[in-house]
Amino acid sequence: MGQTLxxxxxxxxxxEDVPLLAAIFTASIEELTGEDYSEVQxxxxxxxxxxxxxxxxxxxDLTLIATIEGSPxxxxxxxxNDHIRMLYVHPAVSGHGIASMLVDALEKLAGGRGAQSLTVDASDTAEGFFAKRGYTAQQRNSITVNDEWLANTTMKKTLGAAR
Known part of the structure; x- marks a missing residue:
């Protein structure tokens, strides 16, 4: 825990990043969402x-990769211009500011593209992260993913104050 990256x-x-990003995606879901979603989900x-x-x-989409020493x-x-579609961080670096760095960059890019606000359909696992960043819940959603129902929350942040 106390180690500095x-x-x-x-x-x-x-x-060529696709296979590695798919591995980050699956590891993130497998290791970080267990308290909020069942194994089947x-x-x-x-x-x-x-x-x-x-x-x-x-x-x-406009996809950004966070790297440490060149590795995603x-x-x-x-x-x-105004919707965060995906945000996934490898569990080994979760809690070290990687997600914040990625969202900071997307917020700046969205603002630079003229967006007044930014939305995200946050998983139950990510909802607290986005709330701490000033995103407010707009609505709860139930979505079907490969014949399984998963819940998420549409959240929104006004970007005008940052510009």
């Missing part, structure tokens, strides 16, 4: 990283 960096997504969610569709979603440790994607 080398300084993280950000870079854009590259197509986690399995259905992790299956989203299988096949070509995962890479297509990453490529369709997390990623986040901005859909359009």
């Amino acid at each position: 080398p300084k993280p960096a950000l870079r854009p997504f590259l197509p 986690q399995q259905a969610w992790m299956e989203l990283a299988e096949g070509e569709e995962f890479g297509k979603r990453l490529a369709a 440790v997390g990623f986040a994607s901005l859909r359009g």
